[in-house]
Structure formats: structure tokens, C-alpha cells
Amino acid sequence: MIWLWGALAFWAAAWFVNARIAASPVRDTKGARIVVPVLFGITLLVLWEGLVRAFAVSPVILPAPSAVAQTFAASTTILWEDFRQTVIKGAMSGFAIGASAAFVTAILIDRSSFLTRGLLPIGNFVAALPIVGIAPIMVNWFGFDWQSKSAVVVVMVFFPILVNTVQGLREAEAMQRDLMRTYGASYLQTLVKLRLPAAMPFIFNGLKIATTLALIGAIVAEYFGSPTRGMGFRISTGVGSLSIDLVWAEIAVAALAGTVFYGIVAWIEKRVTFWHPSQRR
Amino acid sequence: MRNLVPVLAVLGAILALWYAAVAPMNIRGALDQAERSGAVVVPEGSAVRARTGTWALVFGNTEHLGLAYALDRPRLPTPGQVAHELWKTTGEMALNGRAMSKRSLLYHGWITLQSTFWGFLLGTTLGILGAVAIVYSRVVDMSLMPWAIISQTIPIVALAPMIIVLSSQMGIEGRGVPKAIISAYLCYFPVLVGMVKGLRSPSASQLDLLQTYSASGAQAFFKLRLPASVPYLFTSLKIGVAAALVGTIVGELPTGAISGLGARILIGDQFGTPLAIWAALVAAAVLAGALVTLLDLAQRVTLRRMGMQG
Numbered sequence: 001m002i003w004l005w006g007a008l009a010f011w012a013a014a015w016f017v018n019a020r021i022a023a024s025p026v027r028d029t030k031g032a033r034i035v036v037p038v039l040f041g042i043t044l045l046v047l048w049e050g051l052v053r054a055f056a057v058s059p060v061i062l063p064a065p066s067a068v069a070q071t072f073a074a075s076t077t078i079l080w081e082d083f084r085q086t087v088i089k090g091a092m093s094g095f096a097i098g099a100s101a102a103f104v105t106a107i108l109i110d111r112s113s114f115l116t117r118g119l120l121p122i123g124n125f126v127a128a129l130p131i132v133g134i135a136p137i138m139v140n141w142f143g144f145d146w147q148s149k150s151a152v153v154v155v156m157v158f159f160p161i162l163v164n165t166v167q168g169l170r171e172a173e174a175m176q177r178d179l180m181r182t183y184g185a186s187y188l189q190t191l192v193k194l195r196l197p198a199a200m201p202f203i204f205n206g207l208k209i210a211t212t213l214a215l216i217g218a219i220v221a222e223y224f225g226s227p228t229r230g231m232g233f234r235i236s237t238g239v240g241s242l243s244i245d246l247v248w249a250e251i252a253v254a255a256l257a258g259t260v261f262y263g264i265v266a267w268i269e270k271r272v273t274f275w276h277p278s279q280r281r
Numbered sequence: 282m283r284n285l286v287p288v289l290a291v292l293g294a295i296l297a298l299w300y301a302a303v304a305p306m307n308i309r310g311a312l313d314q315a316e317r318s319g320a321v322v323v324p325e326g327s328a329v330r331a332r333t334g335t336w337a338l339v340f341g342n343t344e345h346l347g348l349a350y351a352l353d354r355p356r357l358p359t360p361g362q363v364a365h366e367l368w369k370t371t372g373e374m375a376l377n378g379r380a381m382s383k384r385s386l387l388y389h390g391w392i393t394l395q396s397t398f399w400g401f402l403l404g405t406t407l408g409i410l411g412a413v414a415i416v417y418s419r420v421v422d423m424s425l426m427p428w429a430i431i432s433q434t435i436p437i438v439a440l441a442p443m444i445i446v447l448s449s450q451m452g453i454e455g456r457g458v459p460k461a462i463i464s465a466y467l468c469y470f471p472v473l474v475g476m477v478k479g480l481r482s483p484s485a486s487q488l489d490l491l492q493t494y495s496a497s498g499a500q501a502f503f504k505l506r507l508p509a510s511v512p513y514l515f516t517s518l519k520i521g522v523a524a525a526l527v528g529t530i531v532g533e534l535p536t537g538a539i540s541g542l543g544a545r546i547l548i549g550d551q552f553g554t555p556l557a558i559w560a561a562l563v564a565a566a567v568l569a570g571a572l573v574t575l576l577d578l579a580q581r582v583t584l585r586r587m588g589m590q591g
């Protein structure tokens with residue numbers, strides 16, 4: 001019972017501290033913005049640990065975070081191998097191919113208003129579809145290795161990025177385009193100096209959506225067949241063989257990979273669209 | 282309506298490309314089948330053909346191309362085959378009075394729709410409650426908002442098997458609840474973000490005006506903030522319902538479910554019946570389209586009644 005009360009006491013204390021920080025004058029500083037959510041996250045972990053220990057939950061049902069951390073530290077080689085297979089080979093390559101293809105397609109169809117009007121509603125519709133379902137078809141076409149995962153990711157990330165880029169390219173106002181014309185700017189100059197920069201917030205919006213989709217696609221595709229490595233493979237076999245702590249370690253890797261991937265894209269966005277109102281402080 | 286012609290043109294082009302792609306995709310299977318039934322194929326033997334280029338096979342065996350469009354287990358079925366399979370497992374079965382048979386996509390679509398509905402309901406409720414808490418409490422805003430964003434960067438499919446294991450250990454029968462949790466996980470975020478934006482959309486002068494009327498906090502919420510957030514709510518509901526459907530299908534895919542559209546895809550994969558996979562995919566697409574259209578209609582009607590849209 002000491003664990004339960006300890007965890008609850010920690011929760012209360014952390015909440016009190018956070019409430020004090022949020023009410024104090026330092027709340028808008030960068031430190032407070034980091035400390036408060038981190039404290040909240042730690043509280044969740046402590047509660048998890050406390051509940052698991054207090055109720056003696058079997059490790060094959062829900063292992064405590066400390067047990068997961070131990071497994072994580074003990075099996076870094078496996079985790080790294082899976083990370084390379086799923087995230088770097090599967091998700092990243094698919095993300096790069098899909099994003100470039102969508103970008104090029106968007107610029108090409110943007111020249112024709114007919115194509116834009118035809119493709120935009122379709123793209124919007126397809127972007128809302130459960131495309132993950134094509135995973136078994138892609139595994140059938142491209143084999144078990146990372147190429148099929150990459151193909152799933154390409155299809156999944158293509159449409160959100162396409163739709164956002166096309167929308168972004170329409171963002172430059174008529175007045176601004178006219179100004180470029182009075183400067184005698186060519187199509188390419190207008191594109192590179194005006195319309196692409198104006199489209200960047202939209203493009204990055206699409207890219208950020210695509211980061212999560214990329215990981216989802218790569219992992220789901222592995223459930224339908226993969227070589228004996230990869231995060232999806234390890235998770236599905238881990239559930240079957242009751243090595244649940246390893247599964248949670250893989251989930252931690254997936255969460256970390258997803259967050260870092262998103263963080264990198266958001267960081268680049270900040271550098272590229274520093275002029276946009278949403279980035280101003 | 283002015284978009285109708287371009288959309289139809291693009292759809293036609295996609296269909297044409299699809300038909301054109303069927304021949305090279307299926308040529309090997311078609312030639313294997315033709316050779317087994319005794320026809321003359323250039324070159325002979327599937328081992329030799331494995332080293333021959335696809336286009337050489339297509340143009341060397343033009344008389345067998347028809348077969349590529351009529352395989353039982355094609356690598357890429359034609360749109361016609363998919364439509365036929367879809368009709369066979371929905372309309373035809375319904376006409377025979379077996380609409381809810383276990384082989385019918387209507388039955389599986391219904392199962393998926395149910396989980397989607399509960400997930401959508403749960404996710405929307407959580408999203409709206411979370412948004413209200415975030416708007417009214419600075420602590421919640423500071424501690425919850427970053428984690429809400431991080432939660433969406435975690436690939437839910439990794440968690441899906443664990444959610445199913447956990448809920449079955451806690452004595453929850455069936456897959457409805459874990460599927461609903463997974464779809465709620467994907468669906469709550471757009472609602473949360475949209476509602477936070479919507480509840481904060483009244484300007485300071487509007488809030489001040491209510492204060493001069495000496496309106497209570499509850500009155501300010503129900504008479505100003507909530508109505509102002511409705512357009513935002515509907516926009517995010519449309520994203521949310523599509524996400525909820527994705528969540529349900531993701532919840533059905535990797536987990537050995539036996540009913541639901543995702544399970545049809547899984548079973549089609551295991552039994553090597555690609556037509557079943559394609560039909561289930563199209564059914565899922567139709568379902569997604571129907572749900573989003575329904576919410577779009579609800580949005581138009583509501584906003585018109587509220588006087589927000591002509």
C-alpha cells in the first residue's frame with residue numbers, strides 16, 4: 001500500500017507545484033513551459049509504477065516502467081536493429097520518396113487550373129481514407145523486406161502533402177503576383193521567390209501530418225509479413241510470446257522516434273517560416 | 282458544380298491508368314495459367330519467364346492479355362472485378378436476404394461502423410472536455426497541451442496490440458471496447474485542437490461586453506464561447522470521424538479480429554484472395570465518404586440555423 005499512497009502523494013505534490021508555477025509570474029518563461037509538462041509526464045510514470053506495484057499486476061499484463069527501462073537498457077542491440085529496419089529503411093525512405101513525389105506533382109498540376117480543380121477534391125477525399133489497408137497488397141507486390149513498407153508509406157504520405165502543397169501554392173495573393181509581374185519576373189522566379197515561400201506553412205503542415213502517418217504505415221505493414229526484425233514484427237511476436245516488457249520497450253522506441261521525427265520537421269519549419277505570424281513571439 | 286467536369290475527367294484518367302496497369306501487373310500469373318491449360322506461351326516455363334522483362338512478356342503474348350484481366354487471384358484486379366466482388370458481397374447478398382451473413386461486407390461494415398461510432402463519441406467527448414479544461418485552467422493548458430501533441434506523434438499501431446491485451450486481461454469481452462479506445466485515441470486530438478481554438482475565438486471586447494452585462498462564467502460559456510466554437514467544432518469533427526474510422530481499421534488489422542472491414546482485409550491476405558481485400562478497401566472508402574458527407578450536411582444545417590452561414 002505504501003506504493004499506492006506514495007504515488008498519490010507524488011501526484012498531489014506535483015499538481016500543487018504545477019499550479020503554483022502556472023499562477024506565478026514566471027509562467028511565461030521558457031523554463032516553466034518545459035518544467036510543467038515534464039513534471040506532468042513524470043507524474044504519469046510514477047502513478048503507473050505505483051499502481052502496478054501496489055496491486056502486484058503481473059508483468060505479462062502490464063510491466064512497471066522501471067521493468068521496461070531495464071529491458072530497454074538490456075536489449076539496445078535488438079531495438080537498434082529494429083529501429084534501423086522500420087524507421088530508417090521503411091519509414092524514412094518512404095517519407096522522402098512520397099514527399100518529393102507529392103511536391104513535384106503539386107507543382108506540375110498547379111500550372112493547370114483544370115487539373116487542380118479535378119485533383120484537389122479527389123486528393124482531399126483520399127487523404128481522409130483509411131489507406132493503411134493497402135499494407136497487405138503492398139507486401140504482396142514488393143515482398144517482405146523494407147521496400148514494401150516504404151511503398152505503403154509513400155502512398156500514405158502522398159495525398160496529405162499533395163493537398164497541402166496545392167493549397168499553399170494558391171496562397172500568394174493576386175496583388176503580390178501582380179507585383180512580381182511588374183518586376184518582369186518569369187514563372188520560375190515567381191515560383192521560387194514568392195509562391196513557394198508563401199506555401200511553406202502549408203507544406204510543413206502536410207509534412208508534420210505525414211511524419212506520424214509514415215511510422216504508422218511502416219509498422220502496420222510489418223504485421224503482414226517482414227523479415228525477422230523490425231518494430232512491428234517484434235511487437236506482434238512479443239505479444240504472442242508474452243515478452244510484454246520488450247513490447248513496451250519497442251513502443252517507447254516508436255514513441256521516441258515519432259516525437260523526434262516530428263520535432264525535427266517542426267524545427268526546420270521554424271527556421272524556414274520564421275516570418276509567419278504563427279512563429280512570432 | 283463547376284468542379285464536376287474536372288473531377289470526372291481526373292477520375293476517368295485514373296481508371297484508364299488502372300486498366301492499363303492491369304496487363305503488366307498480371308501478365309506472369311496469366312501466362313502461368315495459360316501454360317497450365319496447354320496454350321502456347323513465349324517463352325515457355327515460368328522459371329525462364331521470371332528472367333524475362335515484363336514488357337517483353339506483354340508484347341510477346343498479346344493473345345493471352347485477355348486472361349490477365351480475368352484472373353481469379355490477380356495481383357492487381359480490374360476496377361470491374363472489384364465492383365463485381367463488392368456487389369456480390371453487398372447488394373446481391375442483401376437481395377437474397379442474407380445482408381447480415383458473416384460473408385457479407387454489410388455485416389462487417391456494420392461492425393466497423395459501430396466501433397467507429399463509439400470511438401468517435403468517446404474521442405469527441407474527451408476532446409471537448411479537454412478543450413474546456415485547457416481554456417479555463419492554465420495549469421491544465423501548460424501540462425496537458427504538450428502531451429496531447431506528443432500523443433499524436435506516437436504511432437498508435439504500436440500500442441494497439443497492448444490495448445487489446447490489457448482490456449482482455451481486465452475482463453472486457455470482445456474487441457469492441459479496445460477498438461473504440463484506439464479510434465478515440467486518433468479522433469480526440471483534432472477535436473481538442475479545434476475546440477481550443479473555437480472556445481478562444483470570441484474577442485476580448487465580446488467577453489468584456491458580457492462582463493458589463495454582469496454575466497456569470499457559465500452564462501459566458503453557454504451564450505458566447507460555445508456558440509462561437511461551433512464552426513470550429515464541425516470542421517474538426519469531420520477530420521475526427523475520418524480519423525476514428527482509420528483507428529478502428531488499424532485496431533482490426535494487426536490483432537486477429539474476425540469481423541469488421543479491417544478483419545476482411547486481414548483474412549483476404551491470409552487466404553490469398555486479393556479481391557476480398559480490394560472490396561473491403563472500397564467499402565471502407567465508401568464508409569469514410571458517407572460519414573464525412575453526413576457531418577458536412579449536419580454542419581451546413583446547423584450553421585444555417587444559427588445564422589452563421591447564408
